[in-house]
Amino acid sequence: MEIDPTGVCNLFEDSVQISHDDITFALNPGEVDEPQEANQVLLGKIISRHRFGKAAIQGSLKLSWNAIKGWKWKELEDGIIQFTFARREDALNVLARRPWFVCGALIVIMPWPAWLSPTEVRFDKTPIWVHIDRIPPFYWNLSNLKELASKASPVYELPTGIEDAVGMSSLRFRATIDLNKPIFLGFYLRRQRLNDLWIQYKYEKLPKLCFKCGLLTHEQSTCSNHPP
Incomplete structure (x- = not known):
């Protein structure tokens, strides 16, 4: 079950007098050689009011990316798709050749900045x-x-x-x-x-x-x- 963070904060404030600052913490970023957006992982979202099955998504993109080997994908929350490529050059090539389509519907593919969660990435351009x-x-x-x-x-x-x-x-x-x-x-x-x-x-x-x-x-x- 997904819980609205604003509601959680208000609940704590009302019941046990805990403020937003009391339940806010910082994490140290991991040591990586290069930013996530220059890596092999991209995020995508199909812009359609119809929901496509996995076979339709796989088949459509396999035709479009037939020259790219070793890529895989999985569905995340809120209709977001994570694409992982075997080579960084393949991911950059996919970005350079946008736009892409799934069964005639536009799929917006974006880099995944390492400082954002998947749901914070915008798919409006x-x-x-x-x-x-x-x-x-x-x-x-x-x-x-x-x-x-x-x-x-x-x-x-x-x-x-x-x-x-x-x-x-x-x-x-x-x-x-x-x-x-x-x-x-x-x-x-x-x-x-x-x-x-x-x-x-x-x-x-x-x-x-x-x-x-x-x-x-x-x-x-x-x-x-x-x-x-």
């Missing part, structure tokens, strides 16, 4: 590749490319030297999407003496999307949110 097409060459400069990328997310990675590319009208970049916010689909570019131009944002391997509220965490049929 994921990197995803974004495409923007039809960018007129007149607007192709570093300042505008940063502005375009920032509309998808304040956290993004542009290809090195992309501003110096000649004859380009399509931008592909990596953005970290906040799953609690609607995805950015595009905008009209205002131009002098020309019609406004629709600049559309396309997301690679986009999981199920709610067209009512714009979130990636559920489908429209199960949406209980109000449109933004």
Whole structure:
């Protein structure tokens, strides 16, 4: 049975006059060669209102990670999955190639910082590749490319030297999407003496999307949110 720590503290205070400080202690960190986030253990959580069986999870990830040998996983509390890899390079490769999917549902995979418990790790953001097409060459400069990328997310990675590319009208970049916010689909570019131009944002391997509220965490049929 899981007990709310706040309730426990209040119980002690009410019954035996023990304060929060009286039942708070410190532990010495273990001596490790490197931080946990650079090790072979990652945490994941499937973003879906449906529960997947172990066979479905194993089968889906085995297809995705067929080149990775010796990895294993186990379910923890609150729907969190712990992944253990035989080699540190494999864990880093999985992080670098995000996002991943299980039976069409997004699985958010994160490093596990050694100072956090599994339930303290947040699974509300994921990197995803974004495409923007039809960018007129007149607007192709570093300042505008940063502005375009920032509309998808304040956290993004542009290809090195992309501003110096000649004859380009399509931008592909990596953005970290906040799953609690609607995805950015595009905008009209205002131009002098020309019609406004629709600049559309396309997301690679986009999981199920709610067209009512714009979130990636559920489908429209199960949406209980109000449109933004």
